Amino acid sequence: MKTDRLRDTLRETHAADRRLARDFRAVSARNHEEVDVVRMCERLAAQCDHHAELLVPRGEHYGANLAAGDELPTTAADTEDPSVRLLRDLSALYLCVQESEIWWTLLGQGAKAARDQELIATVYACQMETGAQAHWVKGRLKEAAPQILLS
């Protein structure tokens, strides 16, 4: 069975969740006065870290050394109005979660084709949590938008 592409997909999924963890933390740091955003972003960042960790043994199995993942560039902070920044950050974050979600989808399909029960289970659990992450980001965005867009 040729698994190069599955290995690459694992790598991308792993990278996407690591990026997502970084982005959750960046949004948390930039919006440090919105305590609920801070707490949830920190919690979800840890969840993404955990997702990435869960992939490490399967990465090893398919020949990808995920544990030694590259350093990710940090996202730059900007200085615009804090409430507008919250909207922009959450919008961007939503797209990042979607990117991660689509990688999990691809990986899940590959895992099924490879009949890799362990990977199927990991993908199932993580993808559900990624779905909830997207839900939360979008919900928080919708909650904040009416006030911010009209002030």
Added chain:
Amino acid sequence: MKPRVADPWGARTPLAVGDEWSVRHDECLAEGVQGDEVDRWVQSACVLCSNGCALDIAVKDEQIVGVRGRDVDRVNRGRLGPKGLFSWQANNSPDRLTRPLVRQNGSLVETDWDTAMELVVGRARELLEEKGPQSLGFYTTGQLFLEEYYTLALVARGGIGTPHLDGNTRLCTATSSTALKETFGCDGQPGTYDDINQCDTLFAFGHNIAETKTVLWMRILDRLEAPDPPTLIVVDPRETPTAARADLHLPIRNGTNLALLNAIQHELIANSSVDRDFVDAHTIGFDRLETMVANWPAERAAEICGVPAGAIRDAAGRIGASEKLVSTCLQGVYQSQQATASACQVNNIHLLRGMIGKPGCTVFQMNGQPTAQNTRECGADGDLSGFRNWQNAKHVEELARLWNVDPLQIPHATAPTHAMQIFRYAETGAIGFLWIIATNPAVSMPELARIRAILEQERLFVVVSDAFLTETAELADVVLPGALWGEKLGTFTNSDRTVHLSERAVTPPGEARADLDIFIDFAARLGLRDKADDPLVPWRDAESAFEAWKECSRGRPCDYSGLSYAKLRDASGIQWPCTPSAPEGTERLYTEGRFPTTVEECEDFGHDLVTGAVNTEADFRFMDPDGRAILKAVDYVPPSEMPDEEYPLRLTTGRRVYHFHTRTKTGRAPELASAAPDVWVEVSTADAERLSLVEGEPVAVVSRRGRVEAPVRITDAREGVVFLPFHYGSWDRDDDEGKHAPTAANELTLTEWDPVSKQPLFKVAAVRLEPIRR
């Protein structure tokens, strides 16, 4: 000390299953007044907790001179608790506010109503023109009457059109309402107090019934004294008077509720204590729940919760063996880590056992404040009036039709703003006008230094309606003197859906006015009108407001359409839904195992209980509960602030038997004030020994957010847990400098809330104790 101060629960009248609770007549009259000297007795109910004990108010020479329990009423059968017996004296307190106050050159000075109201309306109008409706916020209470909440909801949502209206019920029963919505589709207590008379097992989770609901505890004590007492299981980190009577007490670490509840459900499933027929026919979500709790053997929870695995198994065994189970939750669940998720697990236990909607079988997601149920029903909190769903266009249209306004006038782009977010908007300047009604956030909200800083801002216009100059009123720009209970007419509903009428016994002091009149006056002065250009608020008095509410509630689960003032005067309390087809009210909900979980009926589409993400209609349709209850499965997540080297102890806060909230009333009743005049901190024997603290020694309790000074009381609490009562603000401290050591527990608590119910987490702060060297 008066006998009922020394013994808050009074004499026993044992109550066996199947018997009617016998009458015990409690009465308190002012010193020197004899019963035959009372001019008249006026029908009402108690407003010192959510039990809703029916009482009559004694009037002599146009003054309130006492109260007596109403023997005919099924809620209390003549009994009253110490708070109810003595707190009427607050009405006669010499420091009542009798004239409006406005801030001039930094201090509050008396003025007339016209001047005060024009100031309020003027600022509201300015902001509406400059920044729009979202710059106005209202923070109300669980202390007004139904008619007042409904009027306020109409004025704020239908008139001004702001989403920023919430009650302090956010601090006390938001999780109760949310958990009922998540599991059963709609708010509304499923059971009735009579279920306690009939149960064989009583599971009190984070609910110190003895101190928070004294008359309900009398009922339970009477059951415990009968020949066929129920088994009492109590979960509480503290050795409370409730825990002291338990057959089994689990003193878990605060913040670990969900771990314990998952383990109990693990045991119930492993022991085949599940009513599979009920679960299959009347619930969804069992498979996911089973998978989740499979990971929670008792040993795992034991380690996290700090209680033996055997005790967890014992609790689950007793719950699994019961034939009639009543559970009750309160702030130990609602104000703690994973509040909604945990409250839902208690609902789950009843669904797994098939014990809901049957005599002796129910879960009480209990209320705290006397009229919190009405704040919720009327939509003066984070809900829309009549338990309507903000995501359901038809529900919003119904309201718009009732109010004769455009549906778009009623904000429903997102859930109504919760209190913590309202204060955040006030902090950022997005809200410039905040009207605080009959509540005292300067003592009751978390992280008080922050709350004070918000309220002190120059740019924030703060209006406070209250009967007294509270710590919050001291920070206001305008203070409006309110009439209290007994000085106005209206209805309110207790925590088993019992509606009582409360008559006006006397006139309010000075120029104090009922909040209903203040809201109607505000709407008229602001020129709020409906689509036909008629005044937005078409009613002028309490009874016409009640009639309008009946229409709003018609067809909804909280249906009042069969009630009237005349009927409530005739009878005593009546439980909603009360309709033409159920004219005597309804004892239990969900008796057929059918729940309001259709898209059309439900009050909410639910949430992801980990993140709080809001379900859409599509999510709900996909789940397809269709009249079945929803079993929610959630993993345990530890609190964000755990004890560490710097702050090694877990703080929990709470109410004690002699006081309610910030003592605005109970602190003005001499018997109650002297029974518990000042703050103290409870420390376990082990911690006291380790820190070499002796009984009565003053210590500082310090968190990352502030400090409180209090004398030590050494108790049987579990090691590592300290307790502070949250009643003690500063209004009654006299000190030359106006400065005194801080005593309010909320100096220490943290700004964090449950992701679903948005209820602040008052029970999970990390603190340390520091000796005070004098």
